[in-house]
Amino acid sequence: MIRPLLVLSLVVAAPAAAQGRPPLVLAAASLQESMNAAADAWAKQGHPRPVVSFAASSALARQVEAGGAADLFVSADQQWMDALAAKRLIVASSRVTFLGNRLVLVAARSNPVRIPVRPPAALARVLTAGPLAMADAPVPAGRYGEAALRSLGVWTAVAPKVVRGDSVRAALTLVERGAAPLGIVYATDARASSTVRIAGVFPARSHPPITYPVARLAASKNPEGEGFRRFLVSRAGKAIFTGYGFTPR
Amino acid sequence: MLSPAEWTIVALSLKVGGVAMAAVLPLAFALAWLLARGRFPGKLLLDALVHLPLVVPPVVTGWLLLLAFGPNGPLGSLLERWFGVSVLFRWTGAAIAAAIMALPLMVRAMRLSIEAVDRRLESAARTLGAGPWRVFWTLTLPLSLPGILAGAVLGFARSIGEFGATITFVSNVPGETQTLPLAIYSALQQPGAEATVWRLSAMSVALSLAALLVSELLTRRVRRGLHVL
Numbered sequence: 001m002i003r004p005l006l007v008l009s010l011v012v013a014a015p016a017a018a019q020g021r022p023p024l025v026l027a028a029a030s031l032q033e034s035m036n037a038a039a040d041a042w043a044k045q046g047h048p049r050p051v052v053s054f055a056a057s058s059a060l061a062r063q064v065e066a067g068g069a070a071d072l073f074v075s076a077d078q079q080w081m082d083a084l085a086a087k088r089l090i091v092a093s094s095r096v097t098f099l100g101n102r103l104v105l106v107a108a109r110s111n112p113v114r115i116p117v118r119p120p121a122a123l124a125r126v127l128t129a130g131p132l133a134m135a136d137a138p139v140p141a142g143r144y145g146e147a148a149l150r151s152l153g154v155w156t157a158v159a160p161k162v163v164r165g166d167s168v169r170a171a172l173t174l175v176e177r178g179a180a181p182l183g184i185v186y187a188t189d190a191r192a193s194s195t196v197r198i199a200g201v202f203p204a205r206s207h208p209p210i211t212y213p214v215a216r217l218a219a220s221k222n223p224e225g226e227g228f229r230r231f232l233v234s235r236a237g238k239a240i241f242t243g244y245g246f247t248p249r
Numbered sequence: 250m251l252s253p254a255e256w257t258i259v260a261l262s263l264k265v266g267g268v269a270m271a272a273v274l275p276l277a278f279a280l281a282w283l284l285a286r287g288r289f290p291g292k293l294l295l296d297a298l299v300h301l302p303l304v305v306p307p308v309v310t311g312w313l314l315l316l317a318f319g320p321n322g323p324l325g326s327l328l329e330r331w332f333g334v335s336v337l338f339r340w341t342g343a344a345i346a347a348a349i350m351a352l353p354l355m356v357r358a359m360r361l362s363i364e365a366v367d368r369r370l371e372s373a374a375r376t377l378g379a380g381p382w383r384v385f386w387t388l389t390l391p392l393s394l395p396g397i398l399a400g401a402v403l404g405f406a407r408s409i410g411e412f413g414a415t416i417t418f419v420s421n422v423p424g425e426t427q428t429l430p431l432a433i434y435s436a437l438q439q440p441g442a443e444a445t446v447w448r449l450s451a452m453s454v455a456l457s458l459a460a461l462l463v464s465e466l467l468t469r470r471v472r473r474g475l476h477v478l
Contacts, residue, residue: 024338032439051423051424051425053338053422054421055421059416059417059420060420062312062315062417063315063337063338063419063420066315066319066337067319068335069338070338167438169437169438173437173440192441193441
């Protein structure tokens with residue numbers, strides 16, 4: 001009974017809202033292409049196009065903590081969403097983990113290397129043939145990569161060969177530019193680049209789950225923000241992200 | 250050439266840089282004057298404080314600004330109470346970050362030009378009956394003007410290049426706080442966006458170079474002025 005009423009009120013409110021302010025979305029930098037595509041798709045349905053600020057999840061969360069009035073927060077890990085939830089800065093009921101990602105090994109397209117997952121000695125031999133590009137240790141992608149190499153039993157052997165980029169995209173660039181033959185990035189990063197290929201996918205159980213939560217901020221006053229959040233977690237919304245290599249949750 | 254969206258970024262950068270420079274100009278001049286002419290306890294400390302943004306990591310400046318201008322921060326709560334505005338995620342916040350980062354460079358250039366004014370000329374004017382304000386408006390200010398403008402243009406150049414403090418303080422909001430350096434950073438995160446990176450970088454270099462040339466030309470006028478005296 002409540003549902004149809006809510007939908008009705010949204011429909012009635014839509015024309016007025018369409019002339020309203022666009023919502024401000026704070027999104028992890030790794031979502032750049034996909035979130036822009038989602039915002040475009042939402043705008044095509046007659047809504048004001050959300051304005052999206054892309055930066056590190058940590059920087060965005062600190063801006064929210066300082067009292068920044070945005071509408072939605074999309075984090076690249078649960079840790080920063082938990083931090084905001086603990087301070088009651090997000091609407092708890094609006095928090096949805098809507099996307100997942102896979103950790104992969106990328107190589108230049110011209111590099112025919114094959115990655116043996118087992119035994120550890122064979123994997124270590126391939127990974128230590130040259131520098132291995134990874135994101136910085138405090139960055140989630142760097143943490144996940146280290147966890148995966150540990151669980152596959154090769155971290156001690158590989159660690160001296162690791163070169164760090166300040167973000168996962170910086171690690172990708174190292175492989176794109178030939179500075180490192182192999183790199184550990186997300187499946188979505190590999191998909192975004194035309195010069196690298198996925199040489200191997202880490203077993204999902206070799207690292208903590210890679211998930212992306214979205215939530216409405218407690219300070220949000222723009223109803224368009226909640227509308228866009230519902231679109232993001234809807235089947236149509238998730239389909240856009242799947243096209244960029246994310247796994248729907 | 251640039252796409253309409255890229256021109257928006259350039260226009261925003263010019264607005265942020267221009268407003269930052271204009272807004273901080275009086276403060277920079279006052280500080281330059283104090284440091285050039287003043288004798289007071291704590292002058293050394295003030296000098297060091299003014300130069301702090303030049304050497305502190307920009308990310309620290311940005312974080313401190315975030316704390317100060319958040320609605321619960323000391324300055325943010327005042328803005329909220331007096332004007333009902335917040336600068337977070339707004340271009341005004343980007344201008345504040347740019348102004349803080351530009352201040353030391355502006356003060357340095359202005360201070361040099363004020364110190365270059367021959368005090369004997371001022372004494373002569375005073376003995377001829379001019380009051381202190383008249384000496385300031387008709388002698389000191391015109392003589393130091395090229396240096397003041399050089400400092401202002403230098404500050405403008407620094408403003409449009411500001412990155413670290415801005416993204417930490419007011420995020421990366423297109424149309425509000427996404428100035429040239431932030432847009433370049435965003436494009437760098439996107440594989441295949443090299444063409445955008447090149448165009449925006451070229452624009453950034455061109456603007457900075459133009460500002461530096463103007464500033465240098467003005468500085469030379471200050472030096473030439475010295476020889477005339």
